[in-house]
Amino acid sequence: MTFQFRKLTLKNWLVYGDRETVIDFTQFNSGRNLVVFHGQNGFGKTSLLRALWFLFSDDYKDDALVEMWNEKERASGEGELEVALEFLYRDKVWVLSKGAYFELRGSRIAVNPFTKLWIDGCEIRDQIDDQISRVIPKECLQFVFFDGAEITRYAQTQYEDGVKEAIELMLGIPAVRNLRHDLGRIISELQEEQQEILLAEQQNNELAAEVERLEEMKVSYEERLKDLTKKQDSIQAAQEKLEKEAAQLEAIQAEQEALREKQSRRANLEERRDELDAQIDDLIQSAPVRMLMRPLEHVIEEAIAQQEASSRLEKYRLRKKLIEELLEEADCICGRPIDEHIDTHFGNEIKRLDSIIDSQNANPNSINQRDLISLQSIVDQLANNPVDGKELYDRRALYIQQIEEIDTDIERLRDRLGDNESIQVQELLEQQRVTAEQLQNVKHEIGVVEKNLEETQKKLKEKRREVDQTTGTTDRGKGIARTLEVTRGLLAASEQFVERLVDRKRRAIEDITSNIFKKITNKPQEYAGVRVRDDYTLEVYRHDSSTVDNSQLSAGEREVLAYSFITALNLSSPTPAPFVMDTPFGHLDSVHRDRLLKSLPMLKVQVLLLATDRDLPPAERGMIIPYIADEFEIKRDQFNKVSYIKEAE
Template identity: 20%
Template sequence: MIFEYIRFHNYRPYYGTQTIYFTEKNPKFSPFNQNIVLIGGLNGAGKTSLINAIFVCLYGRRFFSKKEYSKILETAINKKFRIEGGTESTIELCFKDSSGVYMIEVKFFQTRTGIEDEITLYTIDVDGQKIKSSTTSEEFISFIDKKIPKEVSQFFIFDAEKIRDLVGQHDAKETIDAIQKVVSLDLYRTLSKDLLHLFNTETKKLDSLVKDDDLTNIQKRLEEIQNILENNDNKIEEIKLNTENLYEQKNNFEKAKRQKFISTSLSKQKISKILGEKKANLKSFQKGIEAFAKTDLLKLILKRPIDDLKSRLQKEKEYQNVLNQNKSAFKSYESFANELMQIQVDPPLTNEQKHQLYESGKGIWKRLNNIRERMITEDLTVIHDLSDGDYRRIISYPNSTTSNLSKLLDDRYKTELEITKYENQLESAPEEVDTTIEDSKIREIDKEIVNQQTNKKFLLRESNKLKDEQGKLTREYTVKLKARNENSDVVHKVELVKNLLSATDEFISEVTILKAKLLKVEIENILNILFRKKDLNRIEFDSKDFTLRIFDEDDREIDLTSRSEGEKQLIALAMIWALTKVAGTKMPFVIDTPLARLDSIHRTNLVNSYFTKLNEQVIILSTDTEIDERFMKDLEPHLVKSYVLEHDDEEEYTKIREGYFEFAGGVL
């Protein structure tokens, strides 16, 4: 499945008709995997509206709470357009897969009682014409859930900061169900349930053939077991709803705690912790300066004189070489001129005449013998008399230092200023924020969640035992019945369904283990790519409940909920990529704020090793501080399209333009 485009007509911040194309109609050849669509926007520019628009098109009201969707309806028509008298807005989402090209249109229109919505599905033919599909609401939901089920959409369209919650809830039943749906295990289990239902239906038909008391008793026990299993399923579903409600209450209390922390300035405890870190850094910088003084200070002092000496020696060497070359070139002339000057002439030549004759003859000799005399740019007095070995030793003497004294001194000065600042803050800082009430409520909820999970595990164990008994009784029932009614078509059908059910259950068991092993290998490989820390030594992925466990170098299990927010985000992204690989799915990814809370090394790993290889289509929504100029250069060879959402404060609407943010080097 690939998104083709999304088009807005006066929807929320997007005034008029504005379109974002996710594919290139005439792609150019590139050696790089071009799979990324980059959409930049500052906070408030419309990134959240864009993601919500995708959810609205795919799932409508059923994706949002009643309160959330009411708010979407209230602001669905662009403010500027409403002032001008407009009463309608629409979203168009076009996508394609192996079965064809489709377009979903969501229309919002003003009525007397408020704003209503209407969803229409179109099929796009080969000529680009849209053909309305006459589907009911139930048919539309079934159509979409076959493409990208609502339960698994969290793994493909998400806010990267919120996806880290997957780590804390990876063992929740709804998360496990969603993971198993992504890797298709739910299809196999549905098949098993259908076969079991068929088996029970067909065995009931045998009542008219069964007269034996043993068969009657077995049938009664099978009915009892089936009733208990159905009752257990209902209880487990009730536990699921209770657990979801408890998690929602817990989230509310955690939000209240965070709000207290946000509204409270730095406490004495936090400032003391920061001061400890700063003072430790100061000691480190001081040790670096002292080490520099011991090893590199003398080199630093002598660097300028040594450099000057090297420069002087090189000039003298070059000057002597020029003199020697010129002397060698006129060696024959010197011999000729000396003999010539010994000849006695009458009247005798003066010394000035001899000099003029010598210089003129030298010029003629130079021209006749095509001699190229090297020019001396400046007269130089040679003051050093060195052998070639001494010259080479001085020139090759290393005269650089590896330490950066200036940076160490700057870091020490800045740290001393910061320590002074925090010491001043410490005097007026408040005490630690009091979250006793929230913590107490959260502990109570956690305890109740554990109780609910314990009850669920008890019910699951009881159901498993009953299923084992059901299997044994079913085999016994079939054997006895077959012995009595060897030629019965019904018995043959029951036997066939039983064999299919047994084979299906065996297949589910084996494929579940296989999928878990594949997920384990893929998650481990991806964590090794994304993480720079060595404490993530090995992982386990339980094939029974599809839960992730990570161990450190000492083979101790790591509490995933205690990791930093950035690490939780990377672990969640690793799980998502692994799911994509194991499932072999071709879903588009839409990721908002992908680099928040990550340091530069982890950001680089995500940009170069994650987004460019994740899937055929990755749509990234980013601020200018996340995908900045540096990371933009890394992503550029992989870009299909890039856009920026620019909010016009005067006009109060957002404009979509191609390109990206402007940096110092120009428009990217």
């Protein structure tokens, strides 16, 4: 362990009074890395945390220092405040002491701050703040000295400004990036010097011009490449956005499909209903005649009767005519003479026949044969095609009901789809196609530019070699050429260093975060691990690879996720710092708390726990006893209003 605390001294710091509070930490050995401070709320746990922040940051102004000065001392107007830490860092003993002297000048307090640093017993007088920043950059303090309740911000899907930079700082990435940048500048400087030497000789002008031309070309290709890469990034971002939209659209599409299906079913039912409507309308139109079926049958019956009567009438006429003819003869056809009696009888018969014939002739209602046939056929047709109006009507009512039901469904689907109904799949597919095409074009262009750049760089390298040779004839030139050679090598190495560092750090954090998270989570069957995105934000994924929306995690899960991450971050930094956690388990359920506690001894760093009894009940404390190196109690002298720390009994 290359970084550990050895002694912390507090004097007049916040709740801690003028009685010097000295905390001696046991030398860390691999079995025991936990230091526990037990303290009730308001006794001074957070004051301890703030003391460490104070030591490693440089933004405390005079007013702030007065605020930090113990209240009781402040009342006297004069005195001093000091926080000192002795720690082992990269095999050297550092003693850092910060504080201020206060003096009353008139009504105001004059502040005279001081910062002192000794490394291995030597007092450092220059750039003390720089030295301190090397140990823990102030931007990274948030990852090592923290309040358990505040760390959940690292479980967000987006970081606040500066967090990503702080993370990279923690990982030691900016230093290598800066080296890459500075080496580039050194090379430019050296090459300019070479150009100067070259231009001093007339015959080298052409070579100098060629180098300059190639250099310009290189710069222009590089710029072009930068632009294209930016363009590529934005197209890819657009593509991702479209993919997300497409996923949303899939869901919408399913609903749209359902809507279309309903609409088509509705159209179908509507068509059938319309057909029935037409049938019913036809039926209504034919209703007057259909309603007359019975009278018509009477009419036809009567007509037939009339026809029979009229044939009988003909018979009567014939009979009358026969009798009249007979009366004109002397004898009857039977041979008997027609006497008076017979004559009277015939006369009566003629009268009777006349009256029948007269009565028949008087009927003006007779229907002619043609009309009768027509009527007969109309009635027959109607009788043979009875219409069940009720059935038609029931059927139509059913269709209407089904249409109404579908309308409700359609309404519901439309409500759900809202504005999205208008999103056209075709449109999206077209956009996706266009974006893919753009991306392909840009990629192609990048390929071309890269090739040109490569060629130019190759040519430039050759020319540079030529320049090295040409200018290498003088001592100065030779020196420059050699420095250039070494620096170019260093630049190439540092470029590769940055790439590998960023990549491996991210993966390392991902591995460690996943590892810790899986050990602590109470859902190990569900959660498979944590992904660390390019911007270092986190994403929990399940065993089936699906991701968990951070907002779906419980408060405790978010805290565990954040804890896993910052632990991973610290462990991935070049020199992991001791962890200081203030009330770390306040928001965790007992399962998470126990699991987190069990994971602490696995960290290869000193872990300082500032805990209330609620954070660390006796049973839980019992669990970690084998790993506790030191145990302190924060006490409060209520009468004198000062806190002090003593070793736990």
